[in-house]
Amino acid sequence: MKWWGWGEEDVSFTHEDKPELAPFIQRAIDLDVSSATSSRVAFDDLDIAEPSLSSDLRAALDGILDGEWISTNPLDRVRHARGKSLRDLVRQRSGDLGRLPDVVVRPGGEADVRAILQAALEHDAVLIPFGGGTSISGSLEAPMSERRSTISMDLGRLDRVLEVDETSRLARVQAGAFGPHLEEQLNAKGWTLGHFPDSFTHSTLGGWIATRSSGMQSDRYGDVAELTRGLRVVTPSGLLVTRPVPSTSTGPSVREMVLGSEGRLGIITEATVHVRRIPASRVILGYLFPNWAESLAAMRDIAASEASPAVTRVSDAPETAFSFATRKTPTVLDRIKSKALQTYLGRRDIDPDEMCLSFIGYEGSERHVATQKKLVGRIVSRHGGLCIGSSPGELYDQKKFDTPYIRDYLLDRGVLGDVSETAAPWSLLPALYANVVAAAHAAFAELGVNGYLMCHLSHSYHAGACLYFTFAVKPSGGRAPLEEYDVVKSAIQQAFVDSGATLSHHHAVGTEHSSWLEQDISAPGVAMVKALFDGIDPGANLNPGKIV
């Protein structure tokens, strides 16, 4: 993982194989992608503070782990200091490193985790768990004012699928397992977890649980909260073990207290999760809808129907335009389809600027997939939609994990791009969407910046859906870029809670969203979360400052 950006060192996003993208970006935010460049600080020029680690604590850690698993290496510390929020990337690139952890430890198993947590408490140190480091909510950074020794615990060595209970369709998996390695181990036995967040390649099971992650196919497989049944968590009160039962009536759910806890209650070491057989058939079809209102209505009707698609996703018109602009050189097939599309558009008197691109995915037996497609097809038609076949969906499916690289591409050109997502009941979605669009554009105007905002519905439920907004701001040059970013990000988040939606559907609270928590879950809700954290971690040694 890059210390200053997303993903692998040798992977990056480019406009060069996408003929329509450069002109699109020029139109959207008045950016010349070929000329604009922004420098970043070289690693060797970073000012890296010496670690502040008492000799007692160091001795305690040495008593637990071999030296190779206790690191004060500067690059290691820099990599573990933060996640990958836009704010994190901007600061890292400029050499503003914040409060680095003093040491990075890599436990080899649960016993190590217990001993390290015990040592942290005994020596009044701060302990912050680290999975893949992909948090975009500020869940991983120690407060700047933190004077106690700070330990980043990298769970990367706990990466195994320990057992698959084929009868129960449950797998015991260590919390540090990264998405691809986890799926590899399950796939080898014919199973899948089915959890594919955008961060999949670089995030871990423990991280998903600690932030209530949701994946592209969660409509079928469930959010990580549903997938996770049993938990093992090292807490200050000892090893918490919840049973992997399908449902239970044991008072307030302890399982649901750990979900989303961002390290505030302890270190998740293992989870027992649902697994499913790899489906015989898997299809993602593309659809076009005449406008956003019909798109939302169609998704709403699909959610109430007897169809159960694995993916329901639809982009608004600005995101549809962006998607079309990222196409590579058109193929013959594309041209033929484009003709059919022209006919469709002409016949239906549809405004191409209002058109919305949708992907709906189906999984299961051939027969089941065929039935589902028919059921959905009827609903799509009722809302004036058109199926455009499987190739757009396949392309999307192949490229979905590359999206986060775009932020670095934009930052290289001085542009701030980020995401904010939320969920709300179906009836509130149209006003929510309108309010967010208005708030973002008002912020762009107030700042005098060129900005772009686009949105897709990413998950459907019985009673509502997740709306996922992406925005880009070309700073005015008048104020610090992050200040301008904050104005836009805050306007969007405030529009969420003002519109009856939640501060985040699956990106967690961290520090980025904590100022909206009370407006979302009300003051007594915050009091309940605080009571829990304060009771379990009275010394605030566990990832302090996050959530509340």
Place this chain on the structure above:
Amino acid sequence: MKWWGWGEEDVSFTHEDKPELAPFIQRAIDLDVSSATSSRVAFDDLDIAEPSLSSDLRAALDGILDGEWISTNPLDRVRHARGKSLRDLVRQRSGDLGRLPDVVVRPGGEADVRAILQAALEHDAVLIPFGGGTSISGSLEAPMSERRSTISMDLGRLDRVLEVDETSRLARVQAGAFGPHLEEQLNAKGWTLGHFPDSFTHSTLGGWIATRSSGMQSDRYGDVAELTRGLRVVTPSGLLVTRPVPSTSTGPSVREMVLGSEGRLGIITEATVHVRRIPASRVILGYLFPNWAESLAAMRDIAASEASPAVTRVSDAPETAFSFATRKTPTVLDRIKSKALQTYLGRRDIDPDEMCLSFIGYEGSERHVATQKKLVGRIVSRHGGLCIGSSPGELYDQKKFDTPYIRDYLLDRGVLGDVSETAAPWSLLPALYANVVAAAHAAFAELGVNGYLMCHLSHSYHAGACLYFTFAVKPSGGRAPLEEYDVVKSAIQQAFVDSGATLSHHHAVGTEHSSWLEQDISAPGVAMVKALFDGIDPGANLNPGKIV
């Protein structure tokens, strides 16, 4: 509701219209149903303590509610003292009333609830919410040692469906609404909640939420935890309001802290719940399986299949025998079926004593129901099962809410009947079942009593199921009946947790199950629940002593 038993005064269970029942009971527990009788104390002979209510508290209540909603009436106090656990019924019948509430209050709305909770805290009184009073886990009784004034808050006046959001498929419902009245109000608009616990007739939405209830059709509609999205709860920190969003990432789930909280965090006044359109078609089919092992395997396969039945239920052989014994005079149709059955049994070389009766329910469009039936039918056949048509299922469906009356019928004859239910992963179910059967029969033997134990699988999930045990004990006469009951009940509960299952799938913890909580959710889990309760209710004014 009877002060000494279940349900309506003029309704009771009888063997008289069930020709095979009396001989069955005679064989099962050596009881002559016609001769055995057991008396209960008349209300006028009860020794009812004077209410202990300070004049300050009384004045405060008088300032909030009109006199008619503040009751110190003896019958009211007796009715609100407890739920309907076997222990409750035995004690009420014998005149052992325990710690009666000093006053029963009936708030007319949320503002009343807030004021009463505030008054309770100011005057250091105990406040216990009361919905339908059907708890069988001891969730409603004040501790015998409680010296503070004790208020039972009956939510019965908060009984309205306030709003149906037809677009979102969400209804705002007051917490005191009883099952039938709630469904009536929804049905009038074409909607249903789909939550039908055995207690349906006499229990309330708030009670279901406070105990994590599950209903007969929860396979389709979801347990109450899934149905409940938004909550309004009056807490010592103020009015908790969670948004009815479909999913959220706001840290540990406050919604899931209220679910199952049994009044320990405050008073639930309102919930926003999923509603669905009344299905076009609804069918419950009966099936017979050759034995319990095949029954479990079939349910497990159905849960993984592309079918999604609304009900999956299968009884073990002892419960199947009991079901057959409760049939009324056989009809011609029955005799014909019985012939077909004989042929089936003969052909398959099936032992009638091993046979298991199952009900599987289907809901939706005619077409959907037909498809589901086919998918399930294939799985049933694979496990040697036979469909026996819709009449047994229809009968079961009509009579399902009458089951709780049987306990009073047995108590009238000196026999203690009760239930214990649990959930576990599929792979553990066979051993769990065997362990519970062994533990119960060992307890019967140890006590030297005639006992009967039977079981059904009542809910299926992806990774496991709920097993619901019913037992009856004819006391030996040597020890106090409740002591013998405790030996059996404890043996069953201990077998649950020793077998990797949970202490309860949907009957809550209360006081009956709290001694198994630590074994179930581990000591740190108990610490988390305690931290929450202690932080929110430091004076232990809210239903103290329950859960932990």
